Amino acid sequence: MSKGLTLDDAKSVILSFAESLNFRIPLDYKVRDSWKELYGVDGTAGGGFHSAESVSERGIVTIAAGNHRSKAALQRTLQHEVLGHYLINTYSPMEKKQIIRNIIASENSPSLSPHWEKVKTIYPDVPISIQAEEVYASIAERIDISPPFQLTTDNVSLNASKGVNDNEIAIEDIENSILTRFSLLKDGKIQQKTFPNTDVHSGPYVGSDLERRVTQWRNNHGMDKEIAKPTEPAPRI
Amino acid sequence: MSDNVPTKDNDKTYAPRFLVTQEEFDKATQEEIEKFNYVVDETPMTPPRTYSIPTEDGDE
Numbered sequence: 001m002s003k004g005l006t007l008d009d010a011k012s013v014i015l016s017f018a019e020s021l022n023f024r025i026p027l028d029y030k031v032r033d034s035w036k037e038l039y040g041v042d043g044t045a046g047g048g049f050h051s052a053e054s055v056s057e058r059g060i061v062t063i064a065a066g067n068h069r070s071k072a073a074l075q076r077t078l079q080h081e082v083l084g085h086y087l088i089n090t091y092s093p094m095e096k097k098q099i100i101r102n103i104i105a106s107e108n109s110p111s112l113s114p115h116w117e118k119v120k121t122i123y124p125d126v127p128i129s130i131q132a133e134e135v136y137a138s139i140a141e142r143i144d145i146s147p148p149f150q151l152t153t154d155n156v157s158l159n160a161s162k163g164v165n166d167n168e169i170a171i172e173d174i175e176n177s178i179l180t181r182f183s184l185l186k187d188g189k190i191q192q193k194t195f196p197n198t199d200v201h202s203g204p205y206v207g208s209d210l211e212r213r214v215t216q217w218r219n220n221h222g223m224d225k226e227i228a229k230p231t232e233p234a235p236r237i
Numbered sequence: 238m239s240d241n242v243p244t245k246d247n248d249k250t251y252a253p254r255f256l257v258t259q260e261e262f263d264k265a266t267q268e269e270i271e272k273f274n275y276v277v278d279e280t281p282m283t284p285p286r287t288y289s290i291p292t293e294d295g296d297e
Contacts, residue, residue, distance in 0.1 A: 011255060011273055023250040030256040030278065039284040048285035060256070062282065073291040080289035126286055134287050141289070188249060 003066075007031055010065035010074060017078045020145070022186045025086060026058045033066040043067075046077035049085040051196055059086065059192075076141045083145070084137025087181050090190045093198040099177075100200050102169045103132040111171035115139060129200050139174050145182055 005013075010031050018025065035043030039062075046067050052059040061081045068074045088096060106112045112135060119134040184190045196202060256278035257265075265275060 007261075014253060014255075015273070018253045023252060026251045028254045028256050028276070028278075030282075039282055041284060043284070043288075044290070045288035046291035048288045050282070050285065058251070058254070060282075062285075068291045069293055073293055077289045077291060122290070123287060130287060137287075137289070141292070 003069075004033075005065045005068045005071065005074060007033065007065050009071060010063055010068070013071050013074045014063070014078065017075065017082070020186075021082075021182075022188070024185050024188050025082060026052065026192075027082065027086065028058050028060045029063060030060055031063045031065055033064070035064045035067065038062045038064060046073070047081050049081040051085070051089060051199075052192060053195055053197070055192060055195075079143065079145070080137045080141040083143065083178055083182060084140035085133065086192065087140065087178060087185065088133060088136050089192050089194040089199075090181055090185065091194060093194045093200065096194050097200040099136070100129050100132045102167045103135050103174075104128055105167035106169050109168055109170065112169075115171075127201065133201075136174060139171060140178050143175055143178050145179070 011029075014029050014031070018027075030038065032038045035041065035045055038048075043064070044067055046064060048062045050060040050062070061078070063074070063077065065074070068077065088099065091099060103112065107116045115135045115138045116131075119131045119138060123131055123134060181190060194200075252274050254276050255273045257275050258279055259277050262270070262275055262277045265273075269275070
């Protein structure tokens with residue numbers, strides 16, 4: 001047994017968290033002492049999010065209780081997984097795609113660049129759209145959801161926002177988005193709309209990004225010439 | 238935004254279910270089983286591509 005939170009401590013934090021959302025989220029929780037007990041491999045991670053496949057199913061949040069040294073740390077993990085990964089999927093696929101684009105467009109903005117640096121260090125090899133969702137979840141981790149908070153316009157998915165770039169958004173836009181949708185979620189006014197088969201990560205956007213990086217790699221390795229097509233076998237005479 | 242409109246599921250709530258091992262289920266009291274809505278699930282899971290990393294106060 002690790003020196004982290006006990007299973008009982010973790011379950012109690014999770015129940016309080018679910019209650020703070022008025023039990024509006026269709027999620028199951030798999031709590032184990034370690035990452036190895038969850039996934040069969042060692043790890044120091046705190047939790048993971050497994051989306052539901054459809055609106056009639058439940059997603060799963062996994063928690064490695066022993067990897068958390070405090071209840072506050074577990075609260076942040078829950079906010080990362082639920083207010084980050086679940087909540088961003090309450091947008092429609094098109095809206096989520098726009099949010100992801102906006103976050104990518106803001107990679108070098110002063111308020112988002114520290115989050116981008118952290119994500120790119122941890123996940124250098126995942127597609128950029130997944131990195132952008134991690135930026136969103138990373139911001140959700142530390143947002144203060146204790147009321148009262150001032151709800152403002154949710155403009156995180158809009159085409160034009162503040163900033164130099166047309167699509168650029170600031171950290172405040174994302175925080176406002178999370179708080180607004182947190183409130184809507186508590187009132188039962190929104191539910192998950194984007195599922196893995198309609199997610200930006202599985203669509204052509206990721207494909208085109210992959211293609212761009214493949215092209216870049218080929219250019220960097222002197223492979224920019226067209227690859228010769230395999231020749232057909234000579235016809236028999 | 239399109240989903241600011243209340244849906245017919247407005248009153249729907251979901252008691253969190255805790256997916257536990259058979260051993261944990263067998264050791265639990267009836268009170269615990271009901272409080273935490275225990276369901277036995279020992280299905281092996283594939284690690285997610287991304288995950289959260291616990292941070293303590295003062296980290297970052």
